[in-house]
Amino acid sequence: MxxxxxxxxxxxxxxxxxxxxxxxxxxxxxxxxxxxxxxxxxxxxxxxxxxxxxxxxxxxxxRPSDEELAARAADLSARYLGGRAQPTSVAWSTNQGRRWGSCTPSEGTIRLSDRMRGMPRWVVDYVLLHELAHLLHAGHGPEFWAELESYPRTQRARGFLEGVAYAADRNGAADDPPGGTSxxxxxxxxxxxxxxxxxxxxxxxxxx
Structure with missing residues (x-):
C-alpha cells in the first residue's frame, strides 16, 4: 500500500x-x-x-526511537571502541538542560538530549560515542580523547554543536537546529x- x-x-x-x-x-x-x-x-x-x-x-x-538509539550505540561501540563500551540503557531525555548528553558510568546509562532529535546522524553518532567513551574514562583527559580519534567527524560534529549553541544563545532561545524539523x-x-x-x-x- x-x-x-x-x-x-x-x-x-x-x-x-x-x-x-x-x-x-x-x-x-x-x-x-x-x-x-x-x-x-x-x-x-x-x-x-x-x-x-x-x-x-x-x-x-x-529521529530514531530509544531502541534504535541503543542499537546504534552498540554498532558504534563495536566499530570505534572495540565493543568495550556496553551501556545498560540508551534513551532520549528531556531534562538534560544545556548538555547534549550524559553518562552515568556506575549504572551504565546514557541519555541524549531531546533537542538533538532532527540533527544530522553523524552529529548524534558523535555524541553517542562521546558518552560511550565515558563508560571507559570518566574524565576528559588524553585517554578519553584518544578513544574518539578513530571517528572521522569528531571535529566537524563539535563545530556543529558549538554553532547551534551559539545561535541559541544569540537568539535567547533554543531554536530548531540546522537540519531539524523546520x-x-x-x-x-x-x-x-x-x-x-x-x-x-x-x-x-x-x-x-
Missing part, C-alpha cells in the same frame, strides 16, 4: 533556472517541493510523491550523512 500525504500542505515551486534537480524541505507546517519549470503535471505529481517519501524516510533516520531537506547523495540540500540527478528526473 502506498503511503498517503496531506497535499494541501505541499507547495510546488517551479523554476526555469532549475533544470537538473528536484528539492524538498520543510517550512513550518508546509512542505516545499522545487521542480524544473518544464515538468508536465504528471511529472509534477510523480515527483511530489517521490520527494515526500524520501523526506519522510530521512526524517525517520534523524529545514531538513532531502539528501540522497550519502544516506549516512544528512546534508543541507536535496540533489536528485538528471538521470533520475524522468519517471519510468
Amino acid at each position: 502506498q503511503p498517503t500525504y496531506d497535499l494541501s500542505q505541499v507547495e510546488v515551486r517551479r523554476s526555469r533556472r532549475r533544470a537538473r534537480t528536484v528539492t524538498a524541505w520543510r517550512e513550518g507546517d508546509r512542505t516545499i517541493v522545487a521542480i524544473p519549470a518544464r515538468f508536465t503535471r504528471a511529472q509534477e505529481h510523480e515527483w511530489v510523491r517521490r520527494m515526500l517519501t524520501r523526506l519522510a524516510a530521512q526524517e525517520r533516520r534523524r 529545514g531538513g531537506a532531502v539528501d540522497d547523495e550519502d544516506p549516512a550523512v544528512d546534508g543541507p540540500d536535496a540533489v536528485v540527478a538528471l538521470d533520475e528526473l524522468e519517471p519510468a
Whole structure:
C-alpha cells in the first residue's frame, strides 16, 4: 500500500533556472517541493510523491526511537571502541538542560538530549560515542580523547554543536537546529550523512 500525504500542505515551486534537480524541505507546517519549470503535471505529481517519501524516510533516520538509539550505540561501540563500551540503557531525555548528553558510568546509562532529535546522524553518532567513551574514562583527559580519534567527524560534529549553541544563545532561545524539523531537506547523495540540500540527478528526473 502506498503511503498517503496531506497535499494541501505541499507547495510546488517551479523554476526555469532549475533544470537538473528536484528539492524538498520543510517550512513550518508546509512542505516545499522545487521542480524544473518544464515538468508536465504528471511529472509534477510523480515527483511530489517521490520527494515526500524520501523526506519522510530521512526524517525517520534523524529521529530514531530509544531502541534504535541503543542499537546504534552498540554498532558504534563495536566499530570505534572495540565493543568495550556496553551501556545498560540508551534513551532520549528531556531534562538534560544545556548538555547534549550524559553518562552515568556506575549504572551504565546514557541519555541524549531531546533537542538533538532532527540533527544530522553523524552529529548524534558523535555524541553517542562521546558518552560511550565515558563508560571507559570518566574524565576528559588524553585517554578519553584518544578513544574518539578513530571517528572521522569528531571535529566537524563539535563545530556543529558549538554553532547551534551559539545561535541559541544569540537568539535567547533554543531554536530548531540546522537540519531539524523546520529545514531538513532531502539528501540522497550519502544516506549516512544528512546534508543541507536535496540533489536528485538528471538521470533520475524522468519517471519510468
